[in-house]
Amino acid sequence: MINTYKIAPAMTYEVFETKEAAAKKLAAEVAELIRSRAAEGKGVVLGLATGATPLPFYAELIRLHKEEGLSFKNVTTFNLDEYTGLPHDHVESYWYFMHTNLFNHIDIPAENINLPCGTLAPEEIPAHCAAYEQKIKDCGGLDLQILGIGRTGHIGFNEPGSDDTTITRQVHLDDLTKTDAAPAFGGFENVPSTAITMGVATIMGAKKVRLMAWGEKKASIVNKAINGPVTIDVAASYLQNHADAKYFLDTPAAAEL
Ligand code: PGA
Numbered sequence: 001m002i003n004t005y006k007i008a009p010a011m012t013y014e015v016f017e018t019k020e021a022a023a024k025k026l027a028a029e030v031a032e033l034i035r036s037r038a039a040e041g042k043g044v045v046l047g048l049a050t051g052a053t054p055l056p057f058y059a060e061l062i063r064l065h066k067e068e069g070l071s072f073k074n075v076t077t078f079n080l081d082e083y084t085g086l087p088h089d090h091v092e093s094y095w096y097f098m099h100t101n102l103f104n105h106i107d108i109p110a111e112n113i114n115l116p117c118g119t120l121a122p123e124e125i126p127a128h129c130a131a132y133e134q135k136i137k138d139c140g141g142l143d144l145q146i147l148g149i150g151r152t153g154h155i156g157f158n159e160p161g162s163d164d165t166t167i168t169r170q171v172h173l174d175d176l177t178k179t180d181a182a183p184a185f186g187g188f189e190n191v192p193s194t195a196i197t198m199g200v201a202t203i204m205g206a207k208k209v210r211l212m213a214w215g216e217k218k219a220s221i222v223n224k225a226i227n228g229p230v231t232i233d234v235a236a237s238y239l240q241n242h243a244d245a246k247y248f249l250d251t252p253a254a255a256e257l
Contacts, residue, residue: 010242010243010244010245011226011239011240011242011245011246011247012245012246012247013226013246013247013248013249013254013257014246014247014248014249015249015250015251015254015257016248016249016250016251017250017251018250019056019212019214019250020056020060022056022212022214022248022249022250023054023056023057023059023060023212023248024056024060025248026057026146026210026212026248027057027060027061027064029210030046030061030144030146030210031061031064031068031070033143033144034070034071034072034074034075035070037074038071038073038074042074043074043075043076043139043140044074044075044076044143044144045075045076045077045078045136045139045140045141045142045143046075046076046077046078046142046143046144046145046146047077047078047079047080047142047144047145047146047198047203047206048077048078048079048080048098048102048146049079049080049146049147049148049156050079050080050081050094050097050098050148051148052148052214053148053149053212053213053214054146054148054212055101057146057212058101058102061102061106062102062105062106065105065106065107066105071107072106072107072108073107073108073109075108075112076112076113076114076139077098077108077112077113077114078114078115078132078135078136078139078142078198079094079098079114079115079116080145080147080155080156080157080197080198080203081094081116081156081157081195081196081197081198082094082095082115082116082117082118082195082196083118083192083194083195084118084119084120084125084170084192084194084195084196085118085119085192085194086118086119086192087118087119088119092181092184092185093118094115094118095115095118098113098115114132114135116128116129116132116168116196116197117196118195118196125170125196126169126170128196129167129168129169129170129196130168132168132196132198133167133168133202136202136205141205141206141207142202142203142205142206142207143206143207143208144206144207144208144209144210145203145206145208145209145210146210146211146212147203147209147210147211147212147236148211148212148213149211149213149218149221149222149225149236150174150176150177150180150221151176151177151180151217151218151220151221152174152176152177152221152234153221153224153225153233153234153235153236153237154174154177154235154236155200155203155211155235155236155239156197156198156199156202156203156235157171157173157177157195157197158171158197158198158199158200158203158235159171159172159173159174159177159235160174160232160233160234160235161232161233162199162200162232162235163200163232164200164201164204164238164241165199165200165201166199166200166201166202167198167199167201167202168196168197168198168199168202169196169197169199170194170195170196171194171195171196171197172193172194173191173192173193173194173195178191178193200235200238204238204239204241204242207244208244208245208246209239209242209244209245209246210245210246210248211236211239211245211246211247211248212247212248212249213247213248213249213250213253214249214250214252214253215250215252215253216252216253216255218252218253219252219253219254219255219256220256221234221236222247222249222253222254222256222257223256223257224237225237225239225240226240226247226257227257
C-alpha cells in the first residue's frame with residue numbers, strides 16, 4: 001500500500017504497487033466478512049464481476065480456500081451481467097468465466113450461484129430481470145459488490161446514459177466496450193450487441209462496494225469517476241454518493257488522480 005485517501009463523505013481509494021497486492025487486501029476483507037458471518041451461523045451475499053480485472057482477486061480467494069480453509073458454503077453470489085445470446089458453454093460467456101476462474105475451485109453450493117441468463121427469448125427477458133432483482137432482495141440484499149470499471153465508466157454494463165434509478169435490464173453495449181471485447185471474440189462484429197446487467201440502483205443498494213482498476217488505460221476514467229461530477233455520462237461517478245464505496249487501484253490506474 002502507498003496511500004489511503006478520503007475523497008467524499010464515505011468514498012475512499014487506496015493505491016497499491018501491484019494489482020496482486022491490491023487483490024490480496026480486498027480478498028482478505030471478503031474472507032473476514034465470510035468467516036465472521038459463518039461464526040454467527042449466517043450467510044453472505046456477494047455481487048461479483050467478470051473481466052480481466054478481478055482475476056487476481058479470484059486467484060487469491062481460491063488460494064485462501066485451498067491453503068487456508070476458507071469455506072464458501074455460506075456464500076450466495078449474484079453476478080453483475082451476462083451477454084445475451086451466449087450459452088453457458090461459450091468460452092466468452094460470463095457463466096463460463098465464473099465457473100472456470102472461481103466457482104469450480106471453491107466449495108460454494110451450485111444452488112447459491114446466480115447469473116443473469118443469456119439465452120432467453122426476447123419476450124422472457126423482462127420477467128427474468130425482475131425475478132433477478134427480487135431474488136437479490138429475498139436474499140437480504142447484496143452485502144458486498146465487487147466491480148471493475150470499463151473505459152466508458154460503466155459498472156456492470158451500465159453504459160453512459162444509465163442513471164441511478166436503473167435496475168436489472170437488457171442494455172445495448174457501447175462501441176468502446178465492444179472494441180475492448182473484440183480481441184476475445186475474434187473481431188468487433190462477433191461481440192454481442194446487448195447484455196443483461198444489474199442497474200446502477202441495484203449496485204448502489206449493496207451495503208459495501210469495492211471497485212478494482214489496474215493499468216494506465218483506466219487512469220483517465222478512474223479520475224473522472226472519482227474527481228469528476230456525478231453524472232449520467234459516467235455510471236461509476238454515482239459511487240461518490242455511496243455510503244461505503246472504496247477503489248482498489250494500482251499505481252498506473254491512479255496516475256491521473
Ligand atoms: P476489464 O473490464 O476488467 O476486462 O478491464 C472491466 C469492465 O468492463 O468492467
